[in-house]
Amino acid sequence: MNDRTRSRDAHLAETEVDSETVFDGKLLHVNRDRVRLPDGSITTREYIVHPGAVLMLPVRPDGKLVLVRQYRYPLRRVFLEFPAGKLDPGEDALATARRELVEEAGYTARRWTRLGVIHPLIAYSTEAIELYLAEELEHVGAKLDEGEFLEVLELSVDEMLDRLDRGEVTDAKTVTAFLLYLRRTDMLDRR
Amino acid sequence: MNDRTRSRDAHLAETEVDSETVFDGKLLHVNRDRVRLPDGSITTREYIVHPGAVLMLPVRPDGKLVLVRQYRYPLRRVFLEFPAGKLDPGEDALATARRELVEEAGYTARRWTRLGVIHPLIAYSTEAIELYLAEELEHVGAKLDEGEFLEVLELSVDEMLDRLDRGEVTDAKTVTAFLLYLRRTDMLDRR
Numbered sequence: 001m002n003d004r005t006r007s008r009d010a011h012l013a014e015t016e017v018d019s020e021t022v023f024d025g026k027l028l029h030v031n032r033d034r035v036r037l038p039d040g041s042i043t044t045r046e047y048i049v050h051p052g053a054v055l056m057l058p059v060r061p062d063g064k065l066v067l068v069r070q071y072r073y074p075l076r077r078v079f080l081e082f083p084a085g086k087l088d089p090g091e092d093a094l095a096t097a098r099r100e101l102v103e104e105a106g107y108t109a110r111r112w113t114r115l116g117v118i119h120p121l122i123a124y125s126t127e128a129i130e131l132y133l134a135e136e137l138e139h140v141g142a143k144l145d146e147g148e149f150l151e152v153l154e155l156s157v158d159e160m161l162d163r164l165d166r167g168e169v170t171d172a173k174t175v176t177a178f179l180l181y182l183r184r185t186d187m188l189d190r191r
Numbered sequence: 192m193n194d195r196t197r198s199r200d201a202h203l204a205e206t207e208v209d210s211e212t213v214f215d216g217k218l219l220h221v222n223r224d225r226v227r228l229p230d231g232s233i234t235t236r237e238y239i240v241h242p243g244a245v246l247m248l249p250v251r252p253d254g255k256l257v258l259v260r261q262y263r264y265p266l267r268r269v270f271l272e273f274p275a276g277k278l279d280p281g282e283d284a285l286a287t288a289r290r291e292l293v294e295e296a297g298y299t300a301r302r303w304t305r306l307g308v309i310h311p312l313i314a315y316s317t318e319a320i321e322l323y324l325a326e327e328l329e330h331v332g333a334k335l336d337e338g339e340f341l342e343v344l345e346l347s348v349d350e351m352l353d354r355l356d357r358g359e360v361t362d363a364k365t366v367t368a369f370l371l372y373l374r375r376t377d378m379l380d381r382r
Contacts, residue, residue, distance in 0.1 A: 009269045012262040012340050023214040023221055028237040028315060030214055030221060035264055038340045046219040047265035048239070048315070071203040072313040073226055074238035078200045079313050118363045121312045122263040122270050124219060124239070128361075149203050149229045170319075172309045172363040179370035 106142035109134035297333035300325035
């Protein structure tokens, strides 16, 4: 936050009084901070501390999109998603994207374009997801991590729109990336 | 999950062995489960247990969208968002939407249309967000909860698209709802 933002948003800003780690798990790290509200009163904020993630929207030379089907335990069902992955410590987003696209989907890409960034859950996570368009793909075969089970599938833009309109694609990062891609390519109103 | 889904996705599904609450905070509730993977091995899954939420996309008679600016402590800055709120225990989604639209934005709406549901963070939260279009608005004045500080603002669709294209709108639920609304109204490629 620069000085201009800080002064413009002073009537909204919350400032840290102190911070403690209240859960330090294998996957999740939860902080609880005491914060000062704009009116001077004190409250607590609990939130997940996350290293950040990337999503890859891979487009094959025939225009088909590469997706994965993966069981998501918190919601106890399989979701249709674009491949994605968490940043390793010190790893930059594009390096993560290149690594995860091979590991999960089995493709390398010669052309990478950043589509933007989204924040999936601003109420209680620091997570940011960098979105990348991956083109000029070459299939090299997936190398799943141990304990990782997923299915790779290819869908045309029309098939993906059908599934979206039927409510079958609800993963927020996937919906956002798909719609931003369609807007970019002027394909959203073509049908 | 019905029987057909279960058998079709058996090669992907993870089943609960046992479950414990490992953090029970004021806002966040974290479970850690032991789960059996498709190959029979055992691993742990940590995730937030969330009651669900609603997002309201309010459109005024002049076509302007009603948004809020709110400081989001985990990311230490103000975000531009559609009004949203968490379900109270036993409260249905539309009742929450009606309540939160008045509390946060100061509007009642005579016409409500469900736009769909999104899952903001399938990797580590059970949260689902029901998306509602709110039309035929009447301004009655906001009734913010104690300790809640936010600014209401109105933007035309073009202004919102500008901000989206400049990367100034990154809250995933807001981006998704906006693009779904534009797709619904065939406005997305008009500029």
